[in-house]
Amino acid sequence: MAHGGGGLQMHAFLRRVVWSQLDNPYLREESDAAVLEVPPGMEAVFTTDSFVVQPLFFPGGDIGHLAVCGTINDLAMMGAEPAALSLALILEEGIEEALVEKVITSVRATAEAAGVPVVTGDTKVVERGHADQMYVTSSGVGWRRPGVVGGWRSVRPGDAVIVSGTIGHHGVAVLAARAELPFITELRSDAAPLHRLVKAALAACPAIRWMRDPTRGGVAAALNELAAQTGLSIELNEGAIPVAEDVRGAAEILGLDPLYLANEGRVLFVCAKEWAGRLVAALRAEPEGRGAVQIGQVGEAVAGGRVTVRTGWGGVRLVDMPSGEQLPRIC
Amino acid sequence: MAHGGGGLQMHAFLRRVVWSQLDNPYLREESDAAVLEVPPGMEAVFTTDSFVVQPLFFPGGDIGHLAVCGTINDLAMMGAEPAALSLALILEEGIEEALVEKVITSVRATAEAAGVPVVTGDTKVVERGHADQMYVTSSGVGWRRPGVVGGWRSVRPGDAVIVSGTIGHHGVAVLAARAELPFITELRSDAAPLHRLVKAALAACPAIRWMRDPTRGGVAAALNELAAQTGLSIELNEGAIPVAEDVRGAAEILGLDPLYLANEGRVLFVCAKEWAGRLVAALRAEPEGRGAVQIGQVGEAVAGGRVTVRTGWGGVRLVDMPSGEQLPRIC
Numbered sequence: 167m168a169h170g171g172g173g174l175q176m177h178a179f180l181r182r183v184v185w186s187q188l189d190n191p192y193l194r195e196e197s198d199a200a201v202l203e204v205p206p207g208m209e210a211v212f213t214t215d216s217f218v219v220q221p222l223f224f225p226g227g228d229i230g231h232l233a234v235c236g237t238i239n240d241l242a243m244m245g246a247e248p249a250a251l252s253l254a255l256i257l258e259e260g261i262e263e264a265l266v267e268k269v270i271t272s273v274r275a276t277a278e279a280a281g282v283p284v285v286t287g288d289t290k291v292v293e294r295g296h297a298d299q300m301y302v303t304s305s306g307v308g309w310r311r312p313g314v315v316g317g318w319r320s321v322r323p324g325d326a327v328i329v330s331g332t333i334g335h336h337g338v339a340v341l342a343a344r345a346e347l348p349f350i351t352e353l354r355s356d357a358a359p360l361h362r363l364v365k366a367a368l369a370a371c372p373a374i375r376w377m378r379d380p381t382r383g384g385v386a387a388a389l390n391e392l393a394a395q396t397g398l399s400i401e402l403n404e405g406a407i408p409v410a411e412d413v414r415g416a417a418e419i420l421g422l423d424p425l426y427l428a429n430e431g432r433v434l435f436v437c438a439k440e441w442a443g444r445l446v447a448a449l450r451a452e453p454e455g456r457g458a459v460q461i462g463q464v465g466e467a468v469a470g471g472r473v474t475v476r477t478g479w480g481g482v483r484l485v486d487m488p489s490g491e492q493l494p495r496i497c
Numbered sequence: 498m499a500h501g502g503g504g505l506q507m508h509a510f511l512r513r514v515v516w517s518q519l520d521n522p523y524l525r526e527e528s529d530a531a532v533l534e535v536p537p538g539m540e541a542v543f544t545t546d547s548f549v550v551q552p553l554f555f556p557g558g559d560i561g562h563l564a565v566c567g568t569i570n571d572l573a574m575m576g577a578e579p580a581a582l583s584l585a586l587i588l589e590e591g592i593e594e595a596l597v598e599k600v601i602t603s604v605r606a607t608a609e610a611a612g613v614p615v616v617t618g619d620t621k622v623v624e625r626g627h628a629d630q631m632y633v634t635s636s637g638v639g640w641r642r643p644g645v646v647g648g649w650r651s652v653r654p655g656d657a658v659i660v661s662g663t664i665g666h667h668g669v670a671v672l673a674a675r676a677e678l679p680f681i682t683e684l685r686s687d688a689a690p691l692h693r694l695v696k697a698a699l700a701a702c703p704a705i706r707w708m709r710d711p712t713r714g715g716v717a718a719a720l721n722e723l724a725a726q727t728g729l730s731i732e733l734n735e736g737a738i739p740v741a742e743d744v745r746g747a748a749e750i751l752g753l754d755p756l757y758l759a760n761e762g763r764v765l766f767v768c769a770k771e772w773a774g775r776l777v778a779a780l781r782a783e784p785e786g787r788g789a790v791q792i793g794q795v796g797e798a799v800a801g802g803r804v805t806v807r808t809g810w811g812g813v814r815l816v817d818m819p820s821g822e823q824l825p826r827i828c
Contacts, residue, residue, distance in 0.1 A: 201641070209535065213583070215529075254545045295626070303634035
């Protein structure tokens with residue numbers, strides 16, 4: 167508990183476990199806030215997410231990696247260049263220092279590889295039995311040129327719906343790690359920072375209307391939100407939706423629909439249909455977008471919006487908004 | 498748990514309890530990030546804090562009020578005008594909706610009164626028995642003119658040390674609420690947003706070197722940090738340190754030193770000594786600074802820095818960095 171008290175032990179702990187690793191000129195100020203230069207003419211984009219994933223470590227990632235990726239991706243989806251991250255830790259009394267250190271090592275590795283520094287943070291400690299080990303909240307600030315992405319208001323009937331790769335890896339990987347299902351331990355989360363992929367996409371395609379990383383609730387939730395906001399129908403082609411064989415198999419065993427599984431390294435794009443081919447080609451040229459493919463299109467207006475999928479048998483199935491907990495504690 | 502799942506129930510809950518209250522054009526976008534215009538020529542200031550205070554409601558405030566004040570104050574201490582806040586909730590499964598609503602009502606009231614909108618957020622739900630009811634993480638972005646405050650590097654021997662009012666209210670109020678000590682229930686937390694006070698101070702005094710809100714660890718921790726950073730001694734005059742009678746009485750009963758008690762509505766200033774009188778006068782003209790007074794001065798360099806207090810008896814006592822948990826879960 168003393169490590170959260172704001173005193174000597176907290177400072178020693180932070181210096182030893184957190185600051186020494188994340189070291190940069192912002193943190194070296196040891197202020198309660200960081201000062202950032204704003205590139206002239208840019209808008210700021212600001213986001214936050216809490217992470218309560220269980221278990222903390224899973225194939226392909228951990229809570230620290232996830233926090234950095236999730237925050238970078240929320241900025242990237244708005245067309246922003248991520249500039250700075252914050253990291254707020256809520257630790258359970260008695261958590262092993264080595265465990266915190268392992269998470270911070272992962273934060274550092276991911277943030278360094280992404281080129282986005284962690285500039286400010288906070289640490290609180292709660293009594294044993296609370297906060298099962300660790301919760302992480304990260305926020306992010308980025309810069310973007312005004313109007314670089316139109317947003318949902320710019321989506322039109324006929325637009326193409328594109329996904330950057332196979333879906334469902336994160337959801338299945340975390341569930342498998344939690345349930346200790348040995349037969350699917352080879353599945354890995356797709357968690358990855360997507361700002362470089364988005365930058366390449368924006369450079370290649372001036373007609374991107376909307377982007378979203380389909381995290382909690384998966385592709386189904388992200389597209390249902392878009393449908394509800396726009397009042398348009400969104401029509402997917404089941405045969406085009408990329409699902410890796412092992413994810414499909416695991417999802418079947420677990421009774422889950424891949425459209426509802428969380429992703430942490432995929433983007434959904436809506437773009438003008440005449441640009442779809444060029445956007446897919448540009449995505450495939452990037453490591454994070456090799457599996458990019460058009461999975462559907464935006465249809466006509468319908469009261470309240472609607473997402474449907476055309477099955478291999480020629481039928482049409484409604485893709486509902488997930489109604490409750492598909493997979494709790496997935497991020 | 499379904500309320501944290503990213504699906505229909507979560508959306509309905511957020512719309513009902515959170516968005517409807519905090520309603521503003523940023524939240525109405527229902528994006529994962531908010532877009533902010535940056536005033537030309539300004540730097541950005543970015544901060545984050547998690548709040549795990551127990552109990553959630555205490556005399557003079559609650560976890561929502563505290564989160565808004567704490568975040569605004571971290572920005573203000575850097576000389577920034579707070580522009581936008583984020584709010585990330587970690588809720589315990591089964592928490593009463595009315596309780597969440599009460600906290601959000603408080604967030605709204607404090608944010609509205611301060612003129613700083615909550616522009617983005619996140620909600621996660623963890624199983625019953627975790628997160629005792631609710632943890633709140635808020636981040637903030639503000640704008641400042643480059644160089645508006647020098648920071649600790651600009652502090653010089655001879656500078657005046659000023660506090661904006663009586664100390665220790667927050668620490669004693671939360672402790673009293675937790676311990677249900679009836680004889681001190683009239684004590685109220687000082688939690689308040691301080692950006693207007695700071696703005697008035699900066700307008701009145703061009704020679705402010707450093708500001709800090711003495712939260713966890715109190716005045717002792719804040720000044721020990723400054724002493725360690727600068728390698729200077731800081732000399733306080735015990736008789737000048739303002740402590741309200743009821744706080745002093747409660748602190749004595751509880752065996753606590755007011756210098757170590759948390760504050761959430763006070764600022765410590767260091768300014769050039771020839772400006773001290775004018776700064777104190779300017780602070781006293783503001784509602785949040787009525788009790789402002791000089792409490793000491795910066796002395797010569799000493800290895801590692803040092804904080805001392807001159808007692809009424811002519812002695813000099815060392816004010817150590819708090820070594821462990823003074824008061825856990827105080828913010």
